[in-house]
Amino acid sequence: MLPDRITRLQYSSGDLADQLFLSTSRAQVNMKTFLGLLIAFISVSGNENQEVILKGVSEQNILLPCSCSSRNLDKEVIWQIKETTVLHYQGNTSDVSASYEGRAEIFLTKNDSNCSLLLSNITLADQGMYKCNFHSTVYNQGYHHTEYNYAFIHLEVSVSYSICQKSGPGNDVNGNVRVFQCDVSRRHPEDRIDWQLDGQPLEKPSTTDATYIAPTGLHHLSSNLTMELNGNSEPKCVVKNPAISTSISYSCSKHTDPSIQDHTFVKSVVSSSVIVAVVLLLVFSLVLYHCQTSKRVTEEKRADVTTELWELNGSNHPKSKNLILVTAE
Template sequence: MRTFLWVLMVVIVSGDDTTIRGFLEDSVLLPCNCSELDKGFNWQMEEPNPMLVFLFNKTLLNRYKDRTKTFQSENRNNCSVLLTNITAADQGKYRCLFRSQDVYTKFYVYLNISASYTLCQTEESQSGGVKVFRCDVSGRYRESWIQWTLDGQPQINSTTTNITHTNYTDAVTGLYHFNSTLSTKLNWTSEPTCDVKAKNISTLNLGCGGNSTARYGNWPGRSQDPRPQPIVWIRSCIKFIPIVSVLGFSLLLFSQYLRQQRKREVNTNNV
């Protein structure tokens, strides 16, 4: 029974989940507090593609090679990892695993990747009542495109609306430039707006003047908005209900086991 309870504790001990954002080609810290560490620790990407990120005293030969920095030499209780030169492929769920006082503890970190873009939209009128809206976008992530919307509805080529797209790469700066025009003779009561979308990751629209507006791409299994939500603390509490229930049931079984042992001892003494 005691062995069963010890194994149970090893399985269920885990820290709170954390969601952080990193920016393309920048560095991001994956936090992990490992107080009273017994031995080494490791980091692994859990989703979408399981892969070791850091293994104590080992050199990895995958895409994380030479891209991680640890801080244990400065603070023994710090098992955090600094991930450098992050890419879109680094987005996902990570796990920090270490042993403390003979109990294995796991921390999970959800890393959302964003790409920043400058976006400028202009408008001009041409002869014949044609209005032309132009959108110019530049950034460092190639898997991107421009989306036009009107009153929240996506716009596509039609008999009344003509949309064109072009793109090129600046050989000097390495920036990707995306351009699009929307022309129409329709007398809309509101104006169309352009936005930049990216494959699998979120985007940060810096605008012409540098003011940022976050736009979020799709990430299966996660909210489109990686910022902390008010409901997160409720979910954090709910996820511990099964753990507490299992632990309580185990303690109840153990107490019943002790009572039965005492009864056997009493009966033996009476005999």
């Protein structure tokens, strides 16, 4: 009985081993299936890069960075702002939307791993959330698959203003009561001049005048502030706009009185017109004089030849006989 029992036990052990082997195989298959689904999910969902916030200035250029190492060269690269396509790149060919025509440039023709976008002459309409879309090839233990990648770049655009701040008219430099004047060219109707002292807004009343500058199409803002100074700090004027952010620089080299600008502009135009008219008149006079002189010289030569012929025919000059003989022959 004992051998039979041992045999049966051995047989039972073999069945158990087979069952364990089958269970292990199923687990491996399920694990591979799970890993495959996970890879597929990662490939579809993509890798989100950290959002980048950039600040640009209107009428200047800015680079939107996007590194695309291991990029799949057979796949497209798309730059978007919201749902609008800015640039579509595939097969060394770039298609740019109409609003970015001539202002959007990508560097993939020079570097396959640089999907950055250069925007030129940006405006307030260019600000917003940009998205860089591309595909990369990932190699892992002899296998490779394609991942969908994207990066977000938030662009904020400010408007640049050059402010001239100087002493105002009637200013008493030696006294505590001072007059300050601020001049700036206004680009938007909502622009206004505010005064600050040590970074804090002043409630002191100030006068602001706006003058239209015809040649530039801008409006000149001039603000005067009169206040008593109790310390070493002086007020500073700034440009405020509730709808946009502003970028301010201080310089008086390009600021002059608008009325002088207009007068100078008109004067230069009139002077140029007068100079052109005088030059044209001189050229016309020289041409007319040359024509009249040529005509007079020609007539004088004809008259001299005619007179000489008559004199030869009416005299006994040997030449006249020869002429008559030649004519007779």
